[in-house]
Amino acid sequence: MRFVVTGANRGIGLEFVKQLTERGDEVDAAARDPDDAADLRALALPGVRLRIHRLDVVDDASVRGLAEALPAGPVDVLVNNAGVSGVKGGEPIDPEDILRVFDVNAVGTLRVVRALLPRLRAGKTRKIVNLTSHLGSIADASGGRYAYRLSKAALNMATRLLAEDLRGEGFLTVALHPGWVQTRMGGSAAPVPPEQSIRGMLRIVDGLKAEQSGRVFDFQGRELPW
Numbered sequence: 075m076r077f078v079v080t081g082a083n084r085g086i087g088l089e090f091v092k093q094l095t096e097r098g099d100e101v102d103a104a105a106r107d108p109d110d111a112a113d114l115r116a117l118a119l120p121g122v123r124l125r126i127h128r129l130d131v132v133d134d135a136s137v138r139g140l141a142e143a144l145p146a147g148p149v150d151v152l153v154n155n156a157g158v159s160g161v162k163g164g165e166p167i168d169p170e171d172i173l174r175v176f177d178v179n180a181v182g183t184l185r186v187v188r189a190l191l192p193r194l195r196a197g198k199t200r201k202i203v204n205l206t207s208h209l210g211s212i213a214d215a216s217g218g219r220y221a222y223r224l225s226k227a228a229l230n231m232a233t234r235l236l237a238e239d240l241r242g243e244g245f246l247t248v249a250l251h252p253g254w255v256q257t258r259m260g261g262s263a264a265p266v267p268p269e270q271s272i273r274g275m276l277r278i279v280d281g282l283k284a285e286q287s288g289r290v291f292d293f294q295g296r297e298l299p300w
């Protein structure tokens with residue numbers, strides 16, 4: 075299988091690349107600054123099918139550039155992982171922060187989907203995986219974190235729209251909550267190590283069925299409310 079993973083230089087994205095390449099999958103990994111992605115470059119050992127690309131999801135030209143830089147052939151699975159959390163503990167309603175986070179987490183994901191659709195259509199697997207958060211659930215919202223919550227709620231809607239619009243072409247589109255994971259975003263108090271989170275998410279991605287498309291699951295396979 076050939077995967078594209080965004081935000082691949084650290085955290086959850088890096089662990090996706092690690093586990094995928096270890097099991098022999100082919101990976102096009104995208105990072106904002108490949109020159110400053112030592113942990114990612116360290117995975118590119120001889121015999122490993124890993125290519126590293128430059129990508130900033132808020133920059134249209136950069137996103138088009140990724141689509142052009144990918145070597146010929148179909149992409150099987152797109153993992154939209156790149157994301158930001160926004161200012162924590164600041165002014166609760168900060169319009170600039172809301173727009174910035176929205177641009178990365180919601181609009182950025184759709185930029186990448188739009189640019190890579192022809193490559194996904196060229197294959198038969200046609201899976202789109204969006205990294206969401208339980209904090210984007212409207213049913214479970216407990217207040218605060220406006221920028222992050224709004225952006226992930228929008229990403230969930232984008233997941234649903236893509237699932238409906240592309241279902242007829244055999245696409246499977248899903249939003250996954252990775253758990254509270256030990257990364258720079260999750261912090262060291264997070265209970266879930268990246269290895270466990272990604273192992274769980276890959277199990278879901280590998281076994282994705284048509285009836286799951288357009289829905290939200292956590293890394294343990296539990297469905298989350300909108």
Ligand SMILES: NC(=O)c1ccc[n+]([C@@H]2O[C@H](COP(=O)([O-])OP(=O)(O)OC[C@H]3O[C@@H](n4cnc5c(N)ncnc54)[C@H](OP(=O)(O)O)[C@@H]3O)[C@@H](O)[C@H]2O)c1
Nearest residue numbers: 081085086106130131156157205207254255257258259260
């Ligand atoms: N960790 C958690 O507990 C948790 C929980 C729920 C959901 N998530 C979601 O899981 C995903 C990964 O999170 P993480 O914990 O691995 O976070 P992280 O450690 O902060 O990593 C975020 C990644 O996204 C990249 N990124 C940020 N802005 C970007 C942009 N404009 N263009 C391209 N890449 C960009 C970062 O690149 P740079 O290094 O260049 O900044 C980095 O590679 C996110 O979507 C996050 O919302 C995480």
